Amino acid sequence: MKKPSFIIGKKQIIMTCLTLMLAVAVYINYAAAPASSVKKDSGKEDTVTYGETEFVNAEVRDDIDYFAQARLDKMNDRDEAVQTLQAMIGGGDVTEDEMVVNAIDAVGVSKLIESEGTIESLIKAQGFADCVAYLDGDSAKVVVKTEGLDKAQAASIKEIILGETEVSPENIRIFEVK
Numbered sequence: 001m002k003k004p005s006f007i008i009g010k011k012q013i014i015m016t017c018l019t020l021m022l023a024v025a026v027y028i029n030y031a032a033a034p035a036s037s038v039k040k041d042s043g044k045e046d047t048v049t050y051g052e053t054e055f056v057n058a059e060v061r062d063d064i065d066y067f068a069q070a071r072l073d074k075m076n077d078r079d080e081a082v083q084t085l086q087a088m089i090g091g092g093d094v095t096e097d098e099m100v101v102n103a104i105d106a107v108g109v110s111k112l113i114e115s116e117g118t119i120e121s122l123i124k125a126q127g128f129a130d131c132v133a134y135l136d137g138d139s140a141k142v143v144v145k146t147e148g149l150d151k152a153q154a155a156s157i158k159e160i161i162l163g164e165t166e167v168s169p170e171n172i173r174i175f176e177v178k
Contacts, residue, residue: 011099018103019086025110026082029117030075066177070132070143074116081109112137115164122160126153133161139171149176 085106094102112135119133119142129145140161146153154174161172 011096015099015103018106022082022085022106022110025113026075026078029078029113032117032121067130067132067143067145074132074134078109078113082106085109108137119160119164122164123157126156126160135165135167138167139173140165140167141173141175143175143177145177147178149174 085102116133116135119135119140120131123131123133123142123144131142131144133143134141142157142161144157157174158169158172161167162169
């Protein structure tokens with residue numbers, strides 16, 4: 001009978017480091033997202049298109065904080081994705097190629113989380129009261145709190161997204177919440 005070996009190899013160290021980096025990125029995104037006092041939309045939408053970016057105006061209800069709820073939902077979704085990736089990485093019957101693919105996926109999720117936080121910070125720095133960004137690699141959706149979005153502001157938001165991601169301009173949508 002062979003004794004179990006407790007030697008830690010390079011693969012285990014790399015996988016542990018990637019998992020920790022992903023966990024730190026999720027925590028930083030959560031900690032950097034301030035709570036807001038904006039309300040959730042009621043489902044009424046007026047769509048206006050400027051170039052290739054679509055804007056949606058939405059009225060808000062007084063009983064629900066839209067941005068706080070959106071951040072919470074986004075955080076829960078990201079936590080589930082992280083747990084799934086950690087389970088896949090920590091699985092005992094995973095081949096080396098599968099581990100590499102899982103590690104690449106984990107790094108991709110980490111980069112999306114970091115990009116979302118950066119986009120939100122830059123848009124707020126433009127003078128908007130609050131915003132939430134959603135990235136999935138192929139598209140970008142941004143919800144901003146404003147009393148009226150003009151073409152210059154829309155172009156500025158679009159420029160921020162294009163500078164931070166590799167999303168094509170036709171896959172960018174900006175939603176306006178009053």
